[in-house]
Structures are given as structure tokens and as C-alpha cells.
Amino acid sequence: MKQFLRVAWVVMRKDLTVEMRSREIVYTTVFFAASCVLVFAFALVREGRPLEDASAGILWIAIAFAGTLALGRTFERERHTETLRALMLAPSDRPAIYVGKLLGVLVLMAIVEAVLVPMVGLLFHAPVLARPLWLAALLAAGTLGFASVGTLFAAMLVRARSRDVLLPVLLYPITIPVIIAGVRGTAAIFQATPDEPMARFWAALLVFFDVVFVTLSLWTFEPLMTE
């Protein structure tokens, strides 16, 4: 178990070190997420006022889009430098590599969210500070659900043709429950009077989703990545 966590930690640190040197994914993904929000602003703001209830949806759509971009790029890097095989040859548990990659993606997505949440709050008058803990919990659980499935699919797609198109094609239908739960839960706390039982229900659904899909991913990563 200790060995497992150590490998996961090393893989994550490797990814983040490479990222820190170039900052390629962080800069592009954050900028992309911000542009997404602007596109929505032009579609959903009428006479200077945003549509009611739109902010939660915009936040989560931007997270999903930016997340897909980040997932694609992290593995594209491995493919480009031909290091995926080296990673797979490492004398350690395969699931540990998956966990390391997942943690790296989570850190990247957390940075993107740290920019997105204030932006949505400012531009769409969303009360992001009304229930900060609930918002953080929903974001954390939703991001984990999205990234756990995404990391597995992105890893498998490295070897596939037309991977850029296939990642969203595979990922979005599977992660629809995450989007629904995230949007509805966030909308519940963005209301004028925050609806905590509702937020709790959706957060619980997200946690269930996380448990099932992280387990499934750990379980299938080994047979899937074996050539």
C-alpha cells in the first residue's frame, strides 16, 4: 500500500514538474475555459442581465470542456515523447500509475476551477460565497468523477486513431450524471435561499458515482493497458 501511494505520488510529481517547466496545459486550458464563459455570456445575457439559473450550468460546462482539453493534452505529451511505454514498464502496480495520472489531472482542473468560479461569480452575479463549503464539496466530487473516467479513457485512447475526437465522444455520454448532479447541486446553492438538502442529495450522488467509477477504473486499468 505504501509502495502504491509512493508510485502514485512520483507519477503525479513528474507530471506536475513537466507542467511547471512549460505551463503549456495550465495556460491554454485556463484561457480556453475563460473563452467558453465569454461565449456563454454572449448567448445567455439579455439586456445586460444574465438569465436566472444560468451560472451553475455555465460553470460546469466550462469545467467539462476545459477538463477534456487538459485530459487530452496530458496524454498527448506522453505519446509525443514516447514515454508511455517507459511508464508502463516501470516495476510497479499499473493502478498506481493510473492514480498518479489522475492526481495530476485533478491538480490541473483545480487550478482551472480556481479561476472559473470567481469569474462566473463576477460576470453572472452568482453568489459563489453563499455556501463555500458546499460549493467546494460539489466541485471536488464532480471533478473527481469526471477526471476518473476521463483519465482512463484518455490513457486508452493514446494508441487509437482519431483520439482527439473520440475522447469527448466517449466521455460526455458517460459523465452526464456528473454534469446533471453538478449543475443541479450548484444551482441549489446559488438560489436566493440556498437549498441545502437538495445540494446534499446531489453531492451524495456524486460521491456514489466517484466510488463506483474510481473502483471500476482501478479494476480495468491493468487489462486495458496491457498490449
Next chain:
Amino acid sequence: MTRIFVPLVLIAMVLFASAPLVVANAPVEQTMGLVQKIFYYHVPSAMLLFVSAFVCGIASAVFLFRRSAAADRVALAAGELVVLFGLIVLVTGPIWARKAWGVWWEWDARLTSSLLLWMIFVAYLMVRRFGGPGSEKLAGAMALFGMANVPFVYVSVNYWRTLHPKTSVVMTLAPGMRGAFWFCVAAFAILYLLLLTLRKRLEDQQAMVEQLYLAVEE
């Protein structure tokens, strides 16, 4: 399966030939009238959509963990049938909805979750088609995750919205309709079994031809 294939084809032919009569003779529903007859092929197709999704998911799991090529071929056949029966469901559903609810599409729980399940399997077929070599595994994971996703989609969409008649409608059918309904379910189930076997056989033979080609080249 080969031995009972011909008798099953005959039974299916008889069932489908007599189905219009059975459906026509079933009592006409009072409030909805003739459009309720859609029910006789909409619901059996929806049942097979779910059955087929599970067949595909389980076969994919067997393929991934046991590395059985035969299971992968079953999964492919079942995956294609999910899309086929899903198409029947998604075409007949709105026709009925137009009459019953006044709109073609409603973002109701069961409609949305069937649509999502159907989309997962369309994505499954796309990966198999466009993924290039080695995409069977990827598709297998997609089917497995799609199957695990069914309860989540159902719960999330259910709390999001509900309008569709409850499943209990099958149990409370009028006696005259019940016979016709189960008749249709049987006919569709046999059709499903036949299509699944045929498709799997086609894949088996393709695999065999490929092996023979390789043998000749060597």
C-alpha cells in the same frame, strides 16, 4: 443454437405474421385511442434495449478479464442491437408523445435516460469503427462503464424530471391487452435472439477468414 435456429426462424415468422391481427384485435384504449397500439412494439423494444445493453456490458467484461475473443463478438452483436432497438424506441416514443402529451419530445426521466443509454452505445460503435487497431478493448471499457452508468443516469434524470408512465403500467393492463402485449414481447425476444446469433456468426466467420488469410500468407 444452430440446431434450434431454423425452428426459431419459423416461429418468429409465424409470430410476426400474426402480430398485426393480435394487435388489431386487442381492445382500443379509451383515452388515447389508436395511438396506444404503439405500446405493443415500443415497450418490447425498450425491454430489449436494456437487456441488450446488459448483454453487451457483461460480454465486454468477460472479454476484458478473460481475453475471450468470442465474448467480444457477442458484445459487438449486442452493441449493434442496442442501437437498432434504441432507434425503434426513440422513433415510436415521440410519435406516441405527440398524441399523449402534445409535444414530440419532453425532457422526462425515462426518455432522457433511454436517449443517453442509446448514445453510449452509438459511441461504442464509433470507437469500434474509427478507433483503429486495438480499439476493441477501448470499446469494451466503454460498454462496461456504460452498463455501470445505467443506475446513475436513471437516478439523476429521475430527480431531474419525471413524466413517463410508470413501469407498473405493464402489470395493470386490461386483460385483452395483456395477451397481445406479451405476445409482442415474445415475438421481439425471439427476433432479438435470432439477430444476435446471426450477427455473432457473421463475426465468427470473418475472424476465421482473417485467420485463413494469415495462414496462407505465411
